[in-house]
Amino acid sequence: MTSLVRLGDRDDRCSSEGHAPGERMRRHDFITLIGTIAGWPLAVRAQQPGKLPTIGFLGQSTRSAASDWVAAFVQRLHEVGWLEGRTVAIDYRWAEGREELYAELAEHFVRVKVDVIVTSGTPAVMASKRLTSTIPIVFATAGDPVGNNLVTSLARPGGNVTGLSTLGADLAGKRLELLREVVPGLSRLAIMGNVGNPFSVLEIEEAQAAARKLGIEVATLEIRHANDIMPAFDTLKGRSDALYVCTDALAGTNRIRINILAVGARLPTMHGSRDYVEAGGLMSFGPNYPDLFRRAADYVDKILRGAKPGNIPVEQPTKFDLIVNLITAKALGLTVPSQLLARADEVLE
Numbered sequence: 486m487t488s489l490v491r492l493g494d495r496d497d498r499c500s501s502e503g504h505a506p507g508e509r510m511r512r513h514d515f516i517t518l519i520g521t522i523a524g525w526p527l528a529v530r531a532q533q534p535g536k537l538p539t540i541g542f543l544g545q546s547t548r549s550a551a552s553d554w555v556a557a558f559v560q561r562l563h564e565v566g567w568l569e570g571r572t573v574a575i576d577y578r579w580a581e582g583r584e585e586l587y588a589e590l591a592e593h594f595v596r597v598k599v600d601v602i603v604t605s606g607t608p609a610v611m612a613s614k615r616l617t618s619t620i621p622i623v624f625a626t627a628g629d630p631v632g633n634n635l636v637t638s639l640a641r642p643g644g645n646v647t648g649l650s651t652l653g654a655d656l657a658g659k660r661l662e663l664l665r666e667v668v669p670g671l672s673r674l675a676i677m678g679n680v681g682n683p684f685s686v687l688e689i690e691e692a693q694a695a696a697r698k699l700g701i702e703v704a705t706l707e708i709r710h711a712n713d714i715m716p717a718f719d720t721l722k723g724r725s726d727a728l729y730v731c732t733d734a735l736a737g738t739n740r741i742r743i744n745i746l747a748v749g750a751r752l753p754t755m756h757g758s759r760d761y762v763e764a765g766g767l768m769s770f771g772p773n774y775p776d777l778f779r780r781a782a783d784y785v786d787k788i789l790r791g792a793k794p795g796n797i798p799v800e801q802p803t804k805f806d807l808i809v810n811l812i813t814a815k816a817l818g819l820t821v822p823s824q825l826l827a828r829a830d831e832v833l834e
Contacts (some may be wrong), residue, residue: 512696541594545734582738628684678731732757
């Protein structure tokens, strides 16, 4: 404070005498410094010296499985002024598809007092919300945030949770219509989903309802753990024409295994995300997940600059992708119609 008073005093004296060259330089530097500080993000200015604002990133699966999503998230943070390791720190924790780890990882974030928690998937969001009502939580994806009591409403979430919801786009029906284009005689469908995940249960029900409308017989394969996957395939024994896999951390972590077993059983697969098709699945149709994680970074930016999560509306996907794997189609002896390939956002071959 003493230096500021002296500067003011000298300004008063110089008002009639003119500024000396050295004084003008000091005054210019001071004003520049004040302007620079004013441009810093509010949360950065509020941090203790040497302490960066910290994002706790709770990943459902593994770093390698979510690499595209993480890259999109970090890139968007960079674009809005948050450089990892320089102006913001990110503490990554990975559940590797094991839902029993969500609470433990979220508890770590609460213990070290991160500034915001970023996660995806209903179970991970629920686990985080149970452990803190004060640390902001941003979900990049969640199935039914209102129905699962994550938020009060989409327009005004309230509390400490907000993000992006994947509910309400009738995706199950659209996926089955696409699958029928590749498998015209589809009359028996297997649906695999993690019944320990509320959103997967909802997706199973939506897929069952869509199949009934199309006159398709359904066999539901309920899984809760990775060791349930092989026995689930054993129960089919040629009783299905295709497999619908519900998008979930458990399925995502084991997507290679699921697709290998499906090809071995001669089952075309429909998925909800591109990474499943990269891992040998036949097709996927669903939200562009890297885009959702980019948009989650915008939520984080607003929160780190002082916005309250309860005042930031929950949004929905705006980009949807159709991905087709012709290598898998060939292995299954399937011919994908040219009209469908023309509509695809990406064809792997």
